[in-house]
Amino acid sequence: MDNHELADKFDAIADLLEIKGEEIYRIRAYRRASEGLRSHAVDAQDLQERGELEEIPGVGKAIAEKIDEILRTGDLDFYERLTAEVPPTLLELLDVENVGPKKAARFWNELGVVTLEDLEEAAREGRIREMDGFGAKSEGKILEAIDAYKKHDHTRILISEAKGLAVEFVRRIRALDGVVEVEVAGSLRRLKETIGDLDIVVAATNPQKVIDSVLAFPEIKKIRAQGDVKVSVLLSNELPLQLWVHPPDRFGSALQYATGSQMHNVRLRELAQKGGLSLSEHGFMREDETEINCAEEMDVYAALGLPWIPPQLREDRGEITAALADELPELVSSDDIRGELHAHSDWSDGKVSIEEMCSAALERGLSYLAITDHSRSLNIAGGLSIEDLKKQREEINRVQRRMGDKLKIFQGAEVEILREGGLDYPDSVLAELDIVIASLHMGLRQPREEVTARILGAIENPYVDMIGHLTGRLIGRRDPADLDIEPIFRAAADRGVILEINSNPERLDLKDIHVRRALELGCLTAINTDAHHPDHLDFRPFGIGTARRGWVEGRSVVNTWKFKEVEKWLKRKSRS
């Protein structure tokens, strides 16, 4: 059972306890433990073996014992007893909009509702409107919400798609009368790998007018809630959009609030409390009821004695403690990137010639580019034979002469890690290449031991410089390979093998928490685009975002180095 499955279990426990009417702080403790598990890159299994389960933030003695029991026996007695009291099917009801634990408990106790179907039936039969505090309107809303829940699949969208939508909204809102500032907030601003809703914050002199104008946008399908400072709608593509409109002197507070994360904000409010302040989306309230308004987001942090915290760090993963100690990382940024170390040409499955890729790299201000086409076994991608590689070297030499010193080209390959282990070219061929990326595309579903051993074997090969998109996941489409991450990172650190942070928004592989763990263990990374087309070079901001979420500073990213340094590093390596 992995950390995510454990987290799901504790979330279920929290929900069941809440339906049961348990004390709220105990419930929150389970939720925090769940968050801690999701944010922790080291498997609970590993921590259990070392007796270090309480290292996970939010996990104390009692929850550590529960994790231990689940890992040892596969079951949890506490959970079994809990579900004997509260039917676990009630958890389905919580997925219905505006149905929470209190209502679920009442439907259960007063109407005998246990499943979603029961609830729908009760609503259709008009039994909900009979309950105290309910009416025909709330009954209708429940039916509508059940219908909506059944109809669409609630999958989060890719960050690239969300960004496109948000940019367009921001452009149109900015053009509205009285609008002073517009910013994207929420998980998109934090550059999370997937996005569940769009959050946009507006500073305007006439908030109500702005809200009215936005509500008239044609792609708004449904208004979910509408007030003086906030509106929540559903777009025609089923994505929720939330809009906050505040006067300019409160814009900083509103932006900070809407950016989140939820847990980061909770921590900030706790900190404010200790300083005798109360923090909300409007600003700070002092104990004497006077206010501190924040026009800039930085003012919010400053009032708490903190430096501004970059949005990508705001996940309650230790950033506030680091800020208090003035130990925030100097995060890598797009400006730091000097080259691309993973790109394809039409020699394999890339869409354009080597020369066109080079021109595109140059246009984007890069000073070096590695052409790393697929190796011979990847037939579907037109992998190169050993003979092809030699011809490609000649072509690269020709293009290099034309490019002069403006752009330096490495000849590399993205070499298959074969199903049975080993690499797709013999060492004698690998030795001739400037850079070797080893990647998995086949046999991703092998058992953990086998697939982990293949990666470890690649890392041990003296000619391998980098592991590409380690887990092979495609977000929302293909699960990551079942890898034992910890020994892989230790071996990569030991052998000086670079771990790629793949910027393709479908991959983002390594993911944020793995990036952070890799760094802790002393690994080098490279933020690559894996471009198969010139346009793909523009994926990089997503990889940068993932790196920043992994607390990456510039120096540990190899493609922030100058060409000479990278060249020297790669040569040193292939002789080791």
Place this chain on the structure above:
DNA sequence: GCCGTTTTCGGCCCGACTGTTTTCAGTCG
């Protein structure tokens, strides 16, 4: 149930919005 530059016990974030209410509970982020 967790946790500690005021605490090993006593705290634990905050407000907008809705539907049902004559003052508020529940949900959401």
